[in-house]
Amino acid sequence: MRLAQQLAVESDLVTADLVEVTEFPSLAQRYQVRAVPRTVVNESGSIAGALPEAEFVKAVIAAAQSR
Amino acid sequence: MALLSDRDEKEVRTKLAGLTSRVTLVNFTQELSCQYCRETEQLLKEVAALSDKIALEVYNFQLDKAQVAQYGVDKIPATAVVGAKDYGIRFYGIPLGYEFGAFLSAIEDVSRGTTDLAPESRTALAELAQPVRLQVFSTPT
Numbered sequence: 001m002r003l004a005q006q007l008a009v010e011s012d013l014v015t016a017d018l019v020e021v022t023e024f025p026s027l028a029q030r031y032q033v034r035a036v037p038r039t040v041v042n043e044s045g046s047i048a049g050a051l052p053e054a055e056f057v058k059a060v061i062a063a064a065q066s067r
Numbered sequence: 068m069a070l071l072s073d074r075d076e077k078e079v080r081t082k083l084a085g086l087t088s089r090v091t092l093v094n095f096t097q098e099l100s101c102q103y104c105r106e107t108e109q110l111l112k113e114v115a116a117l118s119d120k121i122a123l124e125v126y127n128f129q130l131d132k133a134q135v136a137q138y139g140v141d142k143i144p145a146t147a148v149v150g151a152k153d154y155g156i157r158f159y160g161i162p163l164g165y166e167f168g169a170f171l172s173a174i175e176d177v178s179r180g181t182t183d184l185a186p187e188s189r190t191a192l193a194e195l196a197q198p199v200r201l202q203v204f205s206t207p208t
Contacts, residue, residue: 001169014200018158061191
């Protein structure tokens with residue numbers, strides 16, 4: 001979550017939601033969250049696990065542009 | 068009963084002592100049909116009490132429609148962590164356990180209004196042309 005938050009602080013185009021899966025099981029089901037952390041990018045892309053900064057940023061941009 | 072122990076409070080107070088600018092925690096809650104709304108509000112009150120740089124605003128998810136729309140909140144309990152501006156950081160569910168660290172980091176980051184991201188990351192981010200919503204799914208443990 002830290003990286004997602006940092007991206008939100010640094011870019012006006014990025015927002016970051018932290019969703020606690022046990023409180024919102026239907027969302028977890030909707031986005032097929034089977035392990036945490038899982039980052040859903042817009043409604044389509046997703047990133048599994050915690051990545052190092054450079055890889056996370058790259059994955060976010062790739063997922064955002066793949067729409 | 069307090070959610071933060073005396074030891075927690077001491078650690079959080081120390082961590083928050085470095086805040087430079089004001090932070091507002093904007094909480095959306097309701098009385099019924101919300102498993103952790105009451106506890107979330109209590110936690111936020113406890114955290115806000117540990118720094119004079121932190122203010123807490125509490126809104127009713129059903130009644131305060133203008134604020135719900137302003138912050139784009141679609142489920143509860145919800146907490147927006149807002150600094151000099153709204154950076155779009157939201158916590159859905161009670162930010163305890165592992166998420167408490169992320170919550171405190173969010174407070175620090177929005178207070179500073181900047182982060183320790185590498186220059187390469189900033190350059191890459193500048194290439195974004197469309198809004199990006201990140202939803203990070205996590206658990207307290």
